[in-house]
Amino acid sequence: MGMAVLSSAKGAVLPCACSGRALALARVLGSGLRGAFATAGGSSSSLLPRRWASSLPQQLEPADRSDEESGGEIDWDNLGFGLTPTDYMYVMRCSLEDCGVFSGGKLSRYGNIELSPSSGVLNYGQGLFEGMKAHRRPDRAGYTLFRPEENARRMQHGAERMCMPAPSVEQFVDAVKQTVLANRRWVPPQGKGALYLRPLLIGSGPILGLAPAPEYTFLIYAAPVGNYFKEGLAPINLVIEDGIHRAMPGGTGGVKTITNYAPVLKPQMDAKSKGFTDVLYLDSVHKRYLEEVSSCNVFVVKGGVVATPATRGTILPGITRKSVIELATDRGYKVEERLVSIDDLMDADEVFCTGTAVVVAPVSTVTYQGQKYDFRTGPDTVSQKLHTALTSIQMGLAEDKKGWTVAID
Numbered sequence: 444m445g446m447a448v449l450s451s452a453k454g455a456v457l458p459c460a461c462s463g464r465a466l467a468l469a470r471v472l473g474s475g476l477r478g479a480f481a482t483a484g485g486s487s488s489s490l491l492p493r494r495w496a497s498s499l500p501q502q503l504e505p506a507d508r509s510d511e512e513s514g515g516e517i518d519w520d521n522l523g524f525g526l527t528p529t530d531y532m533y534v535m536r537c538s539l540e541d542c543g544v545f546s547g548g549k550l551s552r553y554g555n556i557e558l559s560p561s562s563g564v565l566n567y568g569q570g571l572f573e574g575m576k577a578h579r580r581p582d583r584a585g586y587t588l589f590r591p592e593e594n595a596r597r598m599q600h601g602a603e604r605m606c607m608p609a610p611s612v613e614q615f616v617d618a619v620k621q622t623v624l625a626n627r628r629w630v631p632p633q634g635k636g637a638l639y640l641r642p643l644l645i646g647s648g649p650i651l652g653l654a655p656a657p658e659y660t661f662l663i664y665a666a667p668v669g670n671y672f673k674e675g676l677a678p679i680n681l682v683i684e685d686g687i688h689r690a691m692p693g694g695t696g697g698v699k700t701i702t703n704y705a706p707v708l709k710p711q712m713d714a715k716s717k718g719f720t721d722v723l724y725l726d727s728v729h730k731r732y733l734e735e736v737s738s739c740n741v742f743v744v745k746g747g748v749v750a751t752p753a754t755r756g757t758i759l760p761g762i763t764r765k766s767v768i769e770l771a772t773d774r775g776y777k778v779e780e781r782l783v784s785i786d787d788l789m790d791a792d793e794v795f796c797t798g799t800a801v802v803v804a805p806v807s808t809v810t811y812q813g814q815k816y817d818f819r820t821g822p823d824t825v826s827q828k829l830h831t832a833l834t835s836i837q838m839g840l841a842e843d844k845k846g847w848t849v850a851i852d
Contacts, residue, residue, distance in 0.1 A: 479515045505543035519635040522669035523802060529553055529638075529665050531625035533618045535610065538648065538658040543608040545661055548618055550625050553664060563646025563656025568702040570645040571601045574799040576668075577623045577851065579630045580839045585852040586623055586630055586638075589837045591616045592849075593762045598644060601698035606655040607644060616644065620851050622663045629667045633838065636669040639800070671738075671800040672720055678807030678820040679720035679796070681736065683785070684710045685812070688727035689757075691733060696734075696757035703759075707737040725785070725810060726757065733783045739798030740764040741806075743783055743791040750779040750787065763797040764834070766847065770832050776825065785811060794818045794824035803830035 517527065534556075535548030563569035573594040577586045595615035602609035610618065615851055623630070630638040641664055648658030672679055687710045690696020695703060707722065714722045723741060726732040733752050735741055740761045742751045749771045754760045771778050788794065794806035805820040806828065821827065835841035836848065 506765075512699065517629075517667060518759075519631050522631060522636045522667060524639075524668045524671045525666075526669075527629070527666045529626040529629045529667070531622065533585075533622045533625075533661075534661040535618065535646070535661045536658065537608050537661070545610045548610075548614065548661070550621055552787060556660075556662070558647055559649040561649040561651055562637065563648060563650050564701075565648065567646070567653065568700070569605055569607065569656055570643065570701040571598055571605060571607070572644070572701060573598055573640075573642040573697055573699060575640040575642070576620065576799060576837070577619075577630060577640060577665075578637050578838045579633050581633050582627050585626070585850055588616075588619060588623070588849040588851065589838050590762055590766065590847050590849075591619050593765070594619075594642065597699060597760070597762070598642065601700060602644060604698045605700055608659055609644060610661050616849065618642070618661070618663055620849075622665055623851050626665045629665065630666050631669075636667055638665050639668040640665050649696060651777060668800075671802075672804060678793070678805045680718070680808045681721055681723045681794075681806055681810070682714045682717070682719040683725065683809060683811040684714075684722045685725050685730050687724075689724040689737070691727045692755075692757060694757065697754060697759060699759060704738075719810065720742070729783050733785070733788060734758050736796050739796040739801045739804070741783075742767070742795050742797065742826075743788055744793035744795075745769065745787070745791050747775070748777045748779060749825060750783050753780040754782050761798055763799055766833060767797050767803065767829050769845070770829055771825070774828070774832070789816055791821050793824050793826055795829075803833060805830075 485659060486644065530553055531550045532553045533548060534551050535545050537543060537545040558565060575588065575589055575591060578584055592612050592615075595610070595612040598615065599609040599612075623638060626638065642666075643662045644661075645660050645662070646656030646658075647660040648656040650656050652841055670676065687706070689707055690703065707724075710722045714720075719736075720783070721736050723736050724734045726734055733741055733743075735752065735758050739756070740751060742749055744750075749768075751764065751768070752758055768778050768780070788809060789811075794809060796804045796806060803826055805824060806818055807820050808818070809816050832841070836843050836845070839848070
């Protein structure tokens, strides 16, 4: 399960010698750590290995892949979107001594990890995550992933913004495949759900002064899931929030950092207490342009035009969003990525949301300043056609002419 640590442009494996971007990152990590230890009055050179060792998440018992094919007593017909602990997780680490390069990942028994109370993720929110799904093939001969390379590249983009090293695309995809196979008895039957995968990249090393952590952990865990919204495939009801904003220009709204999600918990809970499914957020400058829902992108349809807010740093560039744009274009719709105003929303025929968890979710109503606006839903809508097209590819029910799916055998 070991990984090559560095590759040249021609693909030759190089020793772990800090060069280029890895060297720059190592210098940043090193200066931050030295500053933290100097604040504590200690010697960074003598404390460094011991401090790192004490902060590492404890490696659990090495795992063998399960040969079982059943997820135990799970009621697949009533599977919701919740945490069901599975058998194994994948763990890989990177420290300053590794020159900012990940290597040596392995499967471990699913369980708790140990972190220093001064770890970068706990103190400064230095963390990213991805969301993915693995589906069982119709003939039960293996499983499929949907565009995992896109998740890997998005994590790399976010890591650069958050001053973190990241696994290579090859490492990321291989780790996901191993996690699926190790937990294959938890992949729901065809049409009953999917195995949700949560890759995490966190600053696990200890740091006191504000600086990048000295050590990082890449971890993947999995859980079988059904529909994200309690409404299932039924249309959802949103409320526009104009007093609290998810992101601001120049911030981290365009990367999938963990710090984007805690701020939306309060407005989301308030909305659910009033009977709404979720919250639709506006831009923080003009307060009149749509951005996204708490955990998914938004689209509006008018005539033959499908519009979605452009990603300009405050909106997460969703992989499902990107795929839906391409599928809609293939089907003859004019797709626009632009500023989408509240007026555009009010005048729309349809509204729908997209995301790994929600897939394509039709919106029945949107409430803004006490006024409810209704939209078309049902079998003949654009959202339903796109949902069918997308899920057919993801589940292996239609030919994948785009090369989006990756097989796991």
